[in-house]
Amino acid sequence: MSPFAVHLLRRVALLAGVAALLLIGVPRLLTWVGLIGPTPQEDIEAAGRTLAAARSFGARDDDASFSAGSKELARARGLLATGQRREARSAAARARVLGIEAQRAALGTRESLRRRAQRVVREIDALLNELEDVYEERAPTLDSGEQSRLLSLMKEARQAGGGVFLAFDQGQFGRVIEQEPACRTVLQKIKEQLDAARGPKAERRKQAPASS
DSSP states (O other): HHHHHHHHHHHHHHHHHHHHHHHHHHHHHHHHHTTSOOOOOHHHHHHHHHHHHHTTOOOOTHHHHHHHHHHHHHHHHHHHHOOOOHHHHHHHHHHHHHHHHHHHHHHHHHHHHHHHHHHHHHHHHHHHHHHHHHHHHGGSSOOHHHHHHHHHHHHHHHHHHHHHHHHHTTTHHHHHHHHHHHHHHHHHHHHHHHHHHOOHHHHHHHHHHHHH
């Protein structure tokens, strides 16, 4: 290949590289100065939506990313109000990045909470099934008054468990965790009363073999 051809190819490669840089850099520069793309106000609104989504996923004010993102969003609004458009755009961009981080953290926390709540629901359901078995065993041996009392206890047990199940179905996993201790206490007390339940029919059944 002749020196002229080599030189020409180098010039073509150089021009292609410059053109590629211009294609990438010019739009970004024009966006930065606000000549194309979204306005600073639109950037701020987008950051606000990102943080609002994080809030809906469970992010709290004391979460690091959410707190920092909220501060950057407020700063962006203040900068825009004083006419500092570029600075406002930068602050909005940081707020949006922090909002995405807050979303990821909130979703991770929510999934962990969901698993804990699911375990609670399974255990409470098992306890209720155990109470149902004890009730079905005890009820036929009792007189009508005692049967009525135990039936009221079972209604109370089902209501306590139902509150936990409803919270889980509604996605209120934190509420499931909060209700667990009280629900367990209620079910344990009812179980003790069911275990201790005895009546005339039960005594007659015990005495029947001896009298024969």
